[in-house]
Amino acid sequence: MTQRPPGSLSDRDFMRYSRQLLLPEVSESGQQRLFAAHIVIIGLGGLGQLAAQYLAAAGVGRLTLIDGDRIELSNLPRQLLYCEADLGLFKAEVAANKLQAAHGGLALRHHCLAFDADNAGHLLAPLLAEPHALVLDCTDNFLTRQRVNQACIERRLSLVSASVAHFQGQLFCLDGRSLAASGCYHCLFPADTRLSQSCSTSGVLGPAVGVMASMQALQALNLLLDINDGGYLHRFDAKSLHWQHAKLTRDPDCPVCSPLWS
């Protein structure tokens, strides 16, 4: 892994990031914080491949990419980082190679395996000592989402989670500053929740995935920059293009997050 040297921004950094540096909410100190950030992206499908591009491009210093899947033909309409020549290759590896080529200062790590309860500790350990650490859940199934939630709650890691299927997207952010009120993913959707839709069974349009991935990357930057600390569920209807917002509420009996307050 290469890494950007610490210290003040170079002239080239000032040019490259000028449009975000112009925002008082970012400025030089915010950009330094993005350089110092480490984000683990779990799932490099439709959501993860786009969120990763935005975060790398914004100057996030370290990305760890986790996905055990290989690139398939049916991925190409919405996973725009990949092309026909990549078919059959591991998503995490291809994404890492392409992001590294585009962003020389980015420190990248990738793991071509599926996140599970057994490898969670190993995969998330590098985040524990980092002041600006964050996990993005970009996975494609409910069980893994529960595991990611549990792993983040147990380690008190901030989580930005997006999901999309059919004509619906959902986004929420769990962070220590809002967690006592918001609770966790299991408070929202307990483990015995029955699901009706996934991308593979009910389909999805590429731009609907892109909307949710963009929102997820935006929420991640907002969180790192202290612009917004989450606590809301945002729901997108890809037919009407309407958004709905609901305040997350902690379940005091939640088996996953209630140990934090006992």
Add this chain to the structure above:
Amino acid sequence: MISIQLNGEPLAVPEHASLAAVLHERRLDPNAFALVLNAELVPRNRWQHIRCRAGDKLELFSAVAGG
């Protein structure tokens, strides 16, 4: 009876009906949704303890897990 909204549609429910009773009456699977009452989520194990009031806005959010 009192008038509430369910997913934006008006609905008449018995006074003091619980959130759980409204779903049961509509034959909706309680394990398939998160329930939003007046723009705040209500944890599932609270549904039988919370009673509808006139003008309440109820929304059912089904879980979306794809990516």
